[in-house]
């Protein structure tokens with residue numbers, strides 16, 4: 157019995173390093189990001205997990221993180237689906253702006269609301285609620301059925317598209333989700349019950 161679901165936020169990107177709002181923009185990993193992705197792969201290998209399939213977003217940083225993990229776990233032939241529904245939350249007009257500059261312009265509180273609230277979208281972008289509305293149906297139709305077939309499934313994606321999944325998996329609420337932050341390159345290993353609820357959760361930290 158496997159029913160393993162492993163979620164990994166991509167390694168540090170060039171725009172994470174520059175402190176820029178990224179969203180659907182497509183920067184690559186930094187050298188640190190490459191090391192984080194490789195380290196994630198090594199930790200998964202140490203757990204002895206053999207995956208049956210993987211899902212990633214339409215963006216380079218998540219795809220490259222997956223490819224590096226595949227190298228480390230010796231599974232470069234893993235079936236991979238690339239899907240825009242798993243992309244980062246769209247940051248609209250904020251994409252490309254420096255996060256500290258934005259705080260100076262609009263104030264700390266407003267920027268925090270745009271970044272972490274459940275249902276307030278940044279100008280021209282998606283709220284987390286909007287992101288949930290595209291990530292969750294994809295999860296239910298495409299990822300969950302594989303897990304419930306007793307497979308071990310790897311998903312590499314983004315801070316907010318994965319927070320959308322954590323909302324459901326961890327039973328979070330619009331009140332508690334703002335406090336949740338995902339570290340780059342840190343695998344979260346869920347084992348699901350046959351009814352799709354969570355049996356166990358383990359974070360493979362550095």
Ligand SMILES: O=C(O)[C@@H](CO)OP(=O)(O)O
Pocket residue numbers: 172176177178179180244247271315316
């Ligand atoms: O810029 C972004 O797309 C995301 C993730 O890096 O940032 P934030 O943490 O502000 O949601």
